[in-house]
Amino acid sequence: MSQTQHALHDALNGTAAKKRLKRRRLSDHTAKYSISVGGVSIIFAVFLIMFFLLYVVLPLFIPATMEKRGAIPVPGGIETTTLHYAVDDYKEVAVRLTDSGRVIGFNTDSQQVLLDQTIPLNGATITSFTLINEARNQFAYGLSDGRVLIGSIGFSISYPNNVRTVTPSIDWPYGDQGKPLIQGSIDRLAVRDSASRMMIVVQSDEDDLLTIRTFNKSSSFLTETVELELDSQAQMQTAFDAEWLLLGGRMRDLVLVSDKGQAEYYNIANIHAPELLQKVRLVPAAEAITDATFLTGNYSMMFATDKGRVLQWFPVRDENNDFALHEIRQFQRHTQPIHAIGVEDARKGFAVGDANGQFDLFYSTSQRHLGGERVSEAAIKMIRMTPREDGALIETASGELISYDIDNPHPEVSLSSLWSKVWYEGYSEPTYTWQSSSGTDDFESKFSLTPLTFGTIKAALYSMLFAVPIAIFAAIYTAFFMDKQTRQWIKPSVELIEALPTVILGFLAGLWLAPYMEANLPGFFAIILVVPLGIIGFGLLWSKLPERVRISVPVGRRAVLMIPVIIFLGWLSLSLSTPIEQAFFEGDMRHWLTDSAGIDFDQRNAMVIGFAMGFALIPTIFSVAEDAIYSVPAYLVNGSYALGASGWQTLTGVVLPTASPGIFSAIMLGFGRGVGETMIVLMASGNTPIMDVNLFEGMRTLSANLAVEMGETEVDSSHYRVLFLAGLVLFIFTFFFNTLAEVVRQKMRRKYGSL
Amino acid sequence: MKTWFKKGEHWVWFSASAVSIAVVLVFGLLLLIAARGLNHFWPHPVYDFQLAQANGQVEQITGEIHNRRIKEVFDPANPSVEIKEPQLLIKTGNRDVYGLDFRWVSEKDIVDQAWTKSQGISIIERYEWGNMYGYIQALRQSGHPTLLGEAAQVGLAQAVAKSHRIRAEIRHIEKGVIGGINHELQQLRFEERKLQLAQQWDSANAERIEQRRLALQGQYGDLQASLDALYAKLKAEGEVVVRIAGDREVVIPVSHMVHFWQPNEMHLGQKVVFFFGSIKNFLLDDPREANTEGGVFPAIVGTLTMVILMTLFVLPMGVIAAIYMREYAKEGALLRLIRISINNLAGVPSIVFGIFGLGFFVYVLGHSIDQLFYDYALPNPTFGTPGLLWAALTMALLTLPVVIVSTEEGLSRIPRALREGGLALGATKAEVIIRIVLPMATPAIMTGLILAIARAAGEVAPLMLVGVVKLASELPVNLTAPFVHLDQKFMHLGFHIYDVGFQSPNVEAAQPLVYATSLLLVLVIVALNLGAIAIRNRLREKYKALDN
Helix, strand or coil: HHHHHHHHHHHHHHHHHHHHHHHHHHHHHHHHHHHHHHHHHHHHHHHHHHHHHHHHHHHCCCCCCEEEEEECCCCCCCCEEEEEEEECCCCEEEEEECCCCCEEEEEECCCCCCEEEEEECCCCCCEEEEEECCCCCCEEHHHEEEEEEEEEEEEEEEEEHHCEEEHHHHHHHCCCCEEEECCCCCCCCCCCCCCCCEEEEEEECCEEEEEEEEEEEEECCCCCCEEEEEEEEEEEEEECCEEEEEEEECEEEEEECCCCCCCEEECCCCCCCCEEEEEEECCCCCCEEEEEECCCCCCCCEEECCCCEEEEEEEEEECCCEEEEEEEEEEECCCCEEEEEECCCCCCCCEEEECCEEEEEEECCCCCCEEEEEECCCHHHHHEEECCEEEEEEEECCCCCCEEEECCCCCCCCHHHHHCCEEHHHHCEECCEECCCCCCCCCCCCCCHHHHHHHHHHHHHHHHHHHHHHCCCHHHHHEEEEEEEHHHHHHHHHHHHHHHCCHHHHHHHHHHHHHHHCHHHHHHHHHHHHHHHHHHHHHHHHHHHHHHHHHHCCCHHHHHHHHHHHHHHHHHHHHHHHHHHHHHHHCCCCHHHCCCCCCCCCCHHHHHHHHHHHHHHHHHHHHHHHHHHHHCCCHHHHHHHHHHCHHHHHHHHHHHHHHHHHHHHHHHHHHHHHHCCCCCHHHHCCCCCCCCCCCCEEEHHHHHHHHHHHHHCCCCHHHHHHHHHHHHHHHHHHHHHHHHHHHHHHHHHHHHHHH | HHHHCCCCCHHHHHHHHHHHHHHHHHHHHHHHHHHHHHHCCCCCCCEEEEEEECCCCCCEEEEEEEEEEEEEEECCCCCCCEEEEEEEEEECCHHHHHHEEEEEEHHHHHHHCEEECCCCCEEEEEECCCCEEEEEEEEEECCCCEHHHHHHHHHHHHHHHHHHHHHHHHHHHHHHHHHHHHHHHCCCCCCCHHEEEEEECCCCHHHHHHHHHHHCCCHHHHHHHHHHHHHHHHCCCEEEEECCCEEEEEEHHHEEEEEEEHHHHHCHHHHHHHHHHHHHHHHHHCCECCCCECHHHHHHHHHHHHHHHHHHHHHHHHHHHHHHHHCCCCCCCCHHHHHHHHHHHHHEEEEEEEEHHHHHHHHHHHHHHHHHHCCCCCCCCCCCCCCCHHHHHHHHHHHHHHEEEEHHHHHHCCCCHHHHHHHHHHCCCHHHHHHHHHHHHHHHHHHHHEEEEHHHCCCCCCHHHHCCCCCCCCCCCCCCCCCEEECCCEHHHHHHHHHHHHHHCCHHHHHHHHHHHHHHHHHHHHHHHHHHHHHHHHHHHHHHHHHH
């Protein structure tokens, strides 16, 4: 072996070489596995988006879960009837009020009694009871000597030795002697108050005479107490055997309800002249009402029947501004008589308990049944929902007080409340409404995605109306007629639009185009007529020119030739604005629209969006359609020419049919982009969630809504999850259209491959 | 003519016009932005207007003509008839005196419908209250006029320059030095809290931290004293007496002045110098008056930092995913599905990425990071709130499809022969990829990256949710460790446009600035895109050469 061979052998098989080989193999394997793991995890991360959206949205549609925490004998025994339970925020301590005047505070688990008092009755007996405010645990007793005694339960929290201790107390905010109202005993009683006023309606036991009194609250700064000063009083005779007096939170609706299901509805805004608005049967003759109460907000009335139904009624205003009670919706799971309704303090949910011991949770706005179970063999007598809607106290006829833990975070959302018309409190008819927040506590959230989806599609469609003709025609020309040199700079310049930040387009649309369009409205409509006519006119004129001139601009350069013509036609249309206004629209089209044609006009409207967003969609549609037309095989075109077809005839007869799937996918892509565009609509659409196809009104889209509301919503609230649902809808929408476009395009590619 | 229609000639003309319309719209838009944006920097002449008033007196106002419009007003003689009245929007400045910067004036109210250039008028740009239009009368120091007339202007220029120097010093102390001390005090608070959480809080630690705190507070006191001295010096620069329209005299402290100029006395050369000077100020100054005046420097820095950070995330992610899909993964239905999905992800609305960023990065990841590592700062969130890191990550995810698709395309274009040649010479697969395939795919990767950057720089909607603010008190990059503050909120050019154009109380005054910002953003993005196109074209040439 020569020395060279030896060295070669060493280099290839020596220990150093082996080591090196080993190292290289190792690094090859490392690269393979790390890239695979990295690649898979990045792809996974990309798909995480979809699953995360689902993960946030799903809890909206999960029913409530209930779990029994324990049962204790009813404190104080069931010889006396319970009037009300008050529960603290942590559902540790409850207070039971009985019709004998006892007030018993106790721990709901350990039964330890924390408070045991008898209210100062002064020899009288309790003849009636009403709740003034559930959330504040404020209530009123009507006594046999004609007095009304107003009290409230408070819970004070202290932390001795770092252990939370809740101490219940009873308080008499207007004195513990009560207000004498009538001579005899008070049979029925209704009390409402606001920050400055209180209204009390009482019915005596002897006749159907109602006494109504209103008080002004005057607070004394020295003693920090609130006094009631009599404002006015009146009496009202009815010929009606009322079982329930329902006084609405606005202190103007008084509804008398009998257990047979009859109701009389009075307007007592002026208590001296009460007005009977309506006599109505709430239930069919064979059915009887077993309980009646208000939902939170004291607007909706819930009537339970002996057939297991719960009906929701509330006053509805008609065209003449007259109010009448309407049945809004009903809830039913079983057929046993319902004995108790327990309403939630801070939202529009409620629970019912029936004679069979069955407990069911409902929500009014979404008309959802959220869960239920048979909690006892005995009939349910009373239900009290805990203040944070996370539990319930259920008293049964067998003397048990059962406490339940309930997990019910998102009852206000259901498929029907998201997508169908919902009859909201205070509305005169069922509507699609998006109104996610408001200043008041007892606000009913209105989460209808329909107006937002409508707005999204409206914006996208109007912009497609502008973008599709221009983009498709431009694509046809660029791909089919235009010569190579011109195409080389035209195509990138049109595609440059895609790169323009939409925030700039939105800014120009909102602050420059919208006012300009408002001032020159007829001019913009003139464009539709003037520009096409001008183009045809110019074309005809061109064909009449001598051959020498015509040949100087070949078909492939006509786009360049047209640029000054287009500028001139655009200028002409816009300068026609004022003459047209003078001739047809009494000098001002905008006023003419609202005054004479009765069309609402917003400055930031669908027309502005159509132009601005349409402009942004042009490159998307243009470049895909152009690619499709450009890649039609040349021999098809040449064959058609050879058979004597003109350029345009070849195009419509041969090229477009072949390229049509590509053009279709271009339009789908454009639509997908229009659906998701955010900044332009956010800045130039006015963002009012209305449902109107009117060209001159704005809209609110799903995407703009996300941009407006996402930042200020509380994490994991229903609103937060509904917004994520809106995002998911957008995601699915665009994903669907893009996939459709992609599949069509791939099919087309395969077809070209075979041609 | 019939055959002309029959041959479809009119359709050809229509389609040609569609291209022209698109081109006219693009360039019209760019011209509009450029004209209005640049106009913002040019010194405009100032005119005197004599306005006839209802009581027969003549009111004089002075200002720049900003805009014109035709306003429909009811004819006072015949209230049912509307007449069109040409009006001028005049920027009168002096907001502290008049309450408003702008005023619409009917041309018919102007005496003789003519106006003249004001002789020798100065525009004074101030740190507060916008511009002042008036004649510089005198320079005063501690209440006594020291210089009058022409001399006052020269003296004022020196005084303003000096006050700038003092301001720079003050700024250095306030932002740099005191900022550092505040940062250290904050760190001490955190240290205290950390020790308490770890149950190691004892008197020795307390003593140590208290001493350190006292020392810092001592330094702070010294700095405060030197600041007070500087402020006194600033005040000693005196004040300037300005006569404004209507023969009123106003006194402005020199320290409130940014600069002043006499637009009507400038010749073209001076105007050009002024023009570039204002562009420089626009690019390098801090914003003033709720972003409606001053420059956009923090927004530029914020945009750049976010984009660079995003690049750091998206480049490795995109390239690794593309290499995996092209070189390692098995071709098949699943891979096709993944490819379509990634393609489609590019079409998913950006705001969806925004809510994902907020929901996942900020609320899930950020909260967990706070719980684990920053529990001493709770309940104040560190990463559990929108910020730079999350914005960059969200944008990286948003632009990931662009980079993946572009890189894959680049990889697929590399001729098989090259790979096989490498393998035949005994290289491992990893070596082929790293030494041969990747270098050749670099232009494609660069194209994808540039397109991603262009997209990220212009995108606003997701950023509104994950970290952009109207006004950030500090830059996201500065000289305090760790230099790049991932948890900080930042300003952004695109959001600046949205915010100033739509949320500011004085939109009329802010509009020129918004056009200028738009122009800057468009220039950056168009340049990036042209760069990408150039690289793509060069790439194609290269492969053509390889194929031969």
